[in-house]
Amino acid sequence: MIVLVTGCRSGFGLLTAVEAARRGHTVYAGLRDLDTADALVETAQGLDVTPVQLDVTSARDRDTVVAAIVEAHGRLDALVNNAGVALGGAMEQLDEDELRKVFDVNVLGLWALTKAVLPTMRAQGSGTIIQVSSVSGRMAMPGLGAYAASKFALEGMSEAWRHELKPFGIRMAVVEPGPFKTDIWGRNRALSRHALDPESPYAPMVQGLEAAVARIAQDRAEDPTVVSNHIADLLERPGPLPAQQVLGRAGWLRVGMKQVLPRPVLEWLVQRAIRPKAG
Numbered sequence: 001m002i003v004l005v006t007g008c009r010s011g012f013g014l015l016t017a018v019e020a021a022r023r024g025h026t027v028y029a030g031l032r033d034l035d036t037a038d039a040l041v042e043t044a045q046g047l048d049v050t051p052v053q054l055d056v057t058s059a060r061d062r063d064t065v066v067a068a069i070v071e072a073h074g075r076l077d078a079l080v081n082n083a084g085v086a087l088g089g090a091m092e093q094l095d096e097d098e099l100r101k102v103f104d105v106n107v108l109g110l111w112a113l114t115k116a117v118l119p120t121m122r123a124q125g126s127g128t129i130i131q132v133s134s135v136s137g138r139m140a141m142p143g144l145g146a147y148a149a150s151k152f153a154l155e156g157m158s159e160a161w162r163h164e165l166k167p168f169g170i171r172m173a174v175v176e177p178g179p180f181k182t183d184i185w186g187r188n189r190a191l192s193r194h195a196l197d198p199e200s201p202y203a204p205m206v207q208g209l210e211a212a213v214a215r216i217a218q219d220r221a222e223d224p225t226v227v228s229n230h231i232a233d234l235l236e237r238p239g240p241l242p243a244q245q246v247l248g249r250a251g252w253l254r255v256g257m258k259q260v261l262p263r264p265v266l267e268w269l270v271q272r273a274i275r276p277k278a279g
């Protein structure tokens with residue numbers, strides 16, 4: 001299978017690229033900046049993984065990568081739309097450029113890359129596209145509205161797209177991880193530029209959120225190979241794929257709570273989770 005994975009500098013992208021190659025597939029691993037391939041190259045030693053320059057927001061990168069793969073192999077069997085960014089901060093605190101950047105990567109970049117691979121998959125009469133969403137695509141938390149909005153958008157787009165692609169033999173599935181230990185909780189953890197402004201009326205909420213995020217990263221984030229193995233399994237599974245799948249215990253808990261708890265109870269729990277702790 002010829003597989004293209006985006007966002008392979010770290011986390012799920014790196015692990016999925018390596019796992020797919022370990023299973024014998026030919027993998028093109030997209031990097032926002034090709035100079036950051038060190039961890040990938042080291043982990044993928046001896047495997048059929050080719051790092052490629054692919055900032056998903058760049059039309060030139062998208063077109064160049066897809067054209068190169070199709071020229072080399074005459075086909076492209078699977079796309080894993082994994083690249084993504086998160087952003088903390090209350091909705092009112094965001095500047096327009098910050099909200100646009102989240103949507104540029106998580107929604108528009110993903111949409112445009114998918115569009116770029118589809119003519120090849122349609123001509124083949126087959127193809128698999130895995131969309132890496134989040135439990136934040138099912139339930140939005142305060143202070144993470146920009147991220148949740150982008151993942152809700154991804155979910156809506158993918159639900160429609162899955163129907164549209166079915167007649168062409170192309171499968172689309174959305175995976176929705178809860179918290180897993182990747183760089184999104186560390187090196188790539190991002191706050192909006194006004195989030196910690198002490199004058200902001202949201203400062204206590206953001207401080208509460210920061211503490212909650214630190215607790216999640218420390219105590220609840222799970223082993224990310226659960227996600228990469230699951231994605232590799234989906235790529236290889238014959239027949240129709242599940243439309244949406246929550247991954248991880250904490251993810252299931254969050255989605256389960258939204259499904260079963262009365263809304264006032266759920267909202268009380270959320271407010272309590274972000275309340276600054278005394279001392």
Ligand SMILES: NC(=O)c1ccc[n+]([C@@H]2O[C@H](COP(=O)([O-])OP(=O)(O)OC[C@H]3O[C@@H](n4cnc5c(N)ncnc54)[C@H](OP(=O)(O)O)[C@@H]3O)[C@@H](O)[C@H]2O)c1
Pocket residue numbers: 006007008009010011012013030031032033036054055056057082083084085086105109132133134135176177178179180181182183184185188221
């Ligand atoms: N880890 C979790 O708890 C969790 C939970 C739910 C969903 N997710 C989703 O999982 C996906 C992967 O995230 P991760 O957890 O593995 O975090 P990560 O380690 O921070 O990986 C994110 C990857 O996306 C890349 N990226 C960012 N902007 C890009 C762009 N414009 N073009 C191409 N690549 C870009 C990053 O590259 P640079 O580092 O070079 O910027 C990095 O390789 C994301 O879509 C995220 O929303 C993660």
